[in-house]
Amino acid sequence: MPLKLIPLPYPxxxxxxxxxxxxxxxxxxxHHQAYVTKTNDLAAAVGLGDASLEQxxxxxxxxxxxxLFNNAAQAWNHGxxxxxxxxxxxxxxxxxxxxxxxxxxxxxxLAEELQSRGEKHFASGWVWLAQSGGKLSVxxxxxxxTLAIGDKQPLLTxxxxxxxxYLDHKNQRPAYLKAVIGGLLNxxxxxxxxxxxxxxxxxxxxxxxx
Numbered sequence: 001m002p003l004k005l006i007p008l009p010y011p012x013x014x015x016x017x018x019x020x021x022x023x024x025x026x027x028x029x030x031h032h033q034a035y036v037t038k039t040n041d042l043a044a045a046v047g048l049g050d051a052s053l054e055q056x057x058x059x060x061x062x063x064x065x066x067x068l069f070n071n072a073a074q075a076w077n078h079g080x081x082x083x084x085x086x087x088x089x090x091x092x093x094x095x096x097x098x099x100x101x102x103x104x105x106x107x108x109x110l111a112e113e114l115q116s117r118g119e120k121h122f123a124s125g126w127v128w129l130a131q132s133g134g135k136l137s138v139x140x141x142x143x144x145x146t147l148a149i150g151d152k153q154p155l156l157t158x159x160x161x162x163x164x165x166y167l168d169h170k171n172q173r174p175a176y177l178k179a180v181i182g183g184l185l186n187x188x189x190x191x192x193x194x195x196x197x198x199x200x201x202x203x204x205x206x207x208x209x210x
């Protein structure tokens with residue numbers, strides 16, 4: 001079954017002013033859609049048209065098929081990113097809050113590390129909150145790389161590509177990060193990922209908004 005574009009889980013103006021409707025319409029409707037379309041074309045050409053997105057990513061990495069890997073990984077990363085954001089981000093609670101306290105010292109210390117790592121990351125990529133072996137960590141991937149497969153389970157991610165913030169913050173990535181980390185991270189999504197203990201899967205059946 002061909003990959004489909006996941007709808008945003010909130011209205012396109014819900015994250016403003018940190019992330020404007022204009023940015024989401026372009027980022028989701030054009031960038032993410034382009035990755036989905038290209039993944040479908042490239043996957044079908046190599047006999048993976050009916051594979052899950054995670055299977056496509058794994059096969060592309062194993063084969064060294066960079067165009068397919070980059071597009072498939074970016075399609076997955078963006079689906080995960082939309083869910084990593086929420087207009088009602090709040091603060092971590094329960095098991096997740098306890099794990100953050102244990103591994104970072106406090107929620108504020110985690111926020112500082114996400115901000116610092118995101119600011120210092122060179123060029124395009126992603127910064128992640130992940131867990132492996134019962135321990136939380138902040139991770140970075142470059143360009144189109146992903147934690148969709150591998151031994152580190154992603155809980156949240158923040159897109160560091162310029163198209164994620166340039167319309168709203170120009171070249172000021174720190175301002176974008178501060179706004180996102182300060183109130184738009186979806187801690188309920190992170191908690192669900194932690195308690196499930198398995199990496200989120202890109203949905204094969206996508207319900208379109210009414």
